[in-house]
Amino acid sequence: MGPLSRTRLTQWIVHHPWHTIVIWFLIFIAALPLTLNLSQQFKTDGLGVPGSPSQHVQNIVQHQFGTLANSTATVVFSSPGQVDQPQYHKAMARILASMHKVPGISRIPAMNQLITSPDGHVMYGTIFFKQTTSNSLAATKAVNPLRALLKKTPPGLSGGLTGLVPLERSFTAQVDKDLKEAEIWSFPLTLVALVWIFRSVIAPIGPLAIGFGGITVGLAWIDLIARVMAIAPEVEDAAAMIGLGVGIDYA
Known part of the structure; x- marks a missing residue:
């Protein structure tokens, strides 16, 4: 915009103050949803920087290991007593099966893939999300549904996500x-x-x-x-x- 155009714009604004206010009010309303x-x-x-060494290594890992290179979360089940009990196993299996239906999930650990702590109070496994190379926050949308499922544990058993x-x-x-x-x-x-x-x-x-x-x-x-x-x-x-x-x- 040249000096002459700016001058004309300024003159128009000065002579039409209410029009200017209305225009900016409409712009404000249109901007709210965004x-x-x-x-x-x-x-x-x-x-990340395209073509960088770290990006190159990430591409290699993704190509060779597929899902194993995706974003992950750790699902944890714990109990004040021994977590390795039939009623707890049944509840954990039901929750893990429901997690497969959550959008954005690539892989859920099976019961035999969960690792038990030495004292027997905790079991945990790794959840893999679908690859999202351009927007990692897309994977986080699955977090709330997963946490909601983990609240359905029976008394004496608690579930969490980290x-x-x-x-x-x-x-x-x-x-x-x-x-x-x-x-x-x-x-x-x-x-x-x-x-x-x-x-x-x-x-x-x-x-x-x-x-x-x-x-x-x-x-x-x-x-x-x-x-x-x-x-x-x-x-x-x-x-x-x-x-x-x-x-x-x-x-």
């Missing part, structure tokens, strides 16, 4: 939760600070609208970009903090 969907777009294993994929799921959920809490707390705190600075209740409305509106539109753009390139979950927090600070500062 902003709320952002946490589903993050990628982590796609952040490993990289469950931890990644918890991390992403925590990032999303922290961002929402930060937004909830930042609005009243920022409002109090601006009221004190401007000595007015009306004056802070502009900076707050620009700041939070800018964050919403910015996160929507990140959602669109994340559909075509790898973006880590930390980007959401960074964008929100920068957007709020810069938006209010310029306002």
